[in-house]
Amino acid sequence: MKKPAKTFKHSLNILIIGLSASAIFPASVKAISSIVPTAAIPEKPAILMAQRQQEIQFKRGASSAEVKGAVARGEVMIYLINAKQGQTMNVEIQSVEGNAAFKVVDPNTNAVAEGEKSWSGELPQTGKYQIVVGTERGGASYTLSVSID
Numbered sequence: 001m002k003k004p005a006k007t008f009k010h011s012l013n014i015l016i017i018g019l020s021a022s023a024i025f026p027a028s029v030k031a032i033s034s035i036v037p038t039a040a041i042p043e044k045p046a047i048l049m050a051q052r053q054q055e056i057q058f059k060r061g062a063s064s065a066e067v068k069g070a071v072a073r074g075e076v077m078i079y080l081i082n083a084k085q086g087q088t089m090n091v092e093i094q095s096v097e098g099n100a101a102f103k104v105v106d107p108n109t110n111a112v113a114e115g116e117k118s119w120s121g122e123l124p125q126t127g128k129y130q131i132v133v134g135t136e137r138g139g140a141s142y143t144l145s146v147s148i149d
Helices: 010-024 026-035
Strands: 050-055 064-071 075-083 088-095 100-105 111-116 118-122 127-135 140-148
Touching: 064 075, 064 127, 075 140, 088 100, 088 111, 088 127, 100 118, 100 140, 111 118, 127 140
Parallel strands: 050 075
Antiparallel strands: 064 140, 075 127, 088 118, 088 140, 100 111, 100 127
16 A cells, blocks of 8 residues: 655745745845845856956967867856957867867857857958857867867
8 A cells, every 4th residue: 555745844934934024134144145045936048157268368479279168067168369350260169078069159159050069251340259158068178179260
């Protein structure tokens, strides 16, 4: 004979106590709620939940650079690079797992290339471009190669 599943009434009691406390001590609950993160639905896609930034600067006299890095699932790494209108940017990413991809974003936050592993194109304007590296699945260790001609 199957036993019915146990039910817990404590979570309801905690909820009621919490709601009572918020009515009695609204300032303290507000202070705590600003410290504790909420479990709200994110406004951005999951791939943009965690991000880091790094500026790419070419060595004196060079027009290319290679960067090694890693991203976990749900993370992105943003590389910033200055370029001029009419220059050609070449970007390539290689990963051991074969799942790293990138997006190139112009200074006005318009995607120039998206979901790529290799891309080359003429830049539409002068300014700071973003190369956003993420994964198609799981985590990835990668080598990102960037050149501007």
